Amino acid sequence: MKILLAEDDVRLGKLISHMLEKEFYLVDWVRNGKDAYDQSVFVGYDVIILDWMLPKEDGLSVCKRLREKRICSGILFVTAKDANENIVSGLDAGADDYIVKPFEFNELLARIRAISRRKEKPLEEVVALHDYTLNLHTHEFKRQNFIIELTRKEYQLLELLMRNQNQIMTREVLFEKLWGYDGEVSDNALDALVKLVRKKIDVPGSPSLIQNVRGIGYKVRTMYV
Incomplete structure (x- = not known):
């Protein structure tokens, strides 16, 4: 939120x-x-x-x-x-x-x-995608009902991506929402954060939940092919 x-x-x-x-x-x-x-x-x-x-x-x-x-x-x-x-x-x-x-x-x-x-469009209690669930009240992130411990920034990144799972989140938007307009972070801070989250949540040998859209930003993978 x-x-x-x-x-x-x-x-x-x-x-x-x-x-x-x-x-x-x-x-x-x-x-x-x-x-x-x-x-x-x-x-x-x-x-x-x-x-x-x-x-x-x-x-x-x-x-x-x-x-x-x-x-x-x-x-x-x-x-x-x-x-x-x-x-x-x-x-x-x-x-x-x-x-x-x-x-x-x-x-x-x-x-x-x-x-x-x-509000007219209240926040969902739980956002689900594939084997993943994100509880917006308890802030628990699960894969196949197993809790995965996340830092605050890792959770915030996943919340932004999963709540907007049908659209691409641009790098500019993600930087602004995660660190603010005046956030003094390096250009590769977002990529480093994504890498840490992938390491925690992805299943070895399977495509990553977080998909890189080259030159634009990131989105969650809504379909596995």
Whole structure:
């Protein structure tokens, strides 16, 4: 799942980003409302965690403009404003849910999961292909019901490919989603990651699940011939 966090408190932003990444979510973090709006329109996220009080443009305005733009990402307000009129304003602006600071992290995770279930195209619980299954809730990857241990980046790569199994994921898209626009990684980082994943998941002597599309990117092999 791809999440945008809009939070100007550096300490809290780092903490939430770190905790979400530990749960295998792909996270982009911005610190003002203008960047939150621009990123949301340009990238497209499953869930946007939006602080109410942001510099350059407040969260309420961002939420209204995103809904006017027909952006259908789930929106979760995170704020210290707990007055009833604030909650009503946030929900009327188009937010899907509202959580008040301070909060327990497990509550934040539960609200993210609830939002994903309520969207028009909720995330599948399990993505299956051939003998492989990927559980998007437990983050378990299995081959013939045997669990294969993956690092966070390895899991994220497989989630991107298996959730988009009918299309080619370009190198540019994979780099952006796995490392972000500002990720300082070498050009061969993606190829090295694919090589590590193949070593873990492929059956010796059989074609690799991950197929290289020369000059374009990667996709999962939907048919074996």
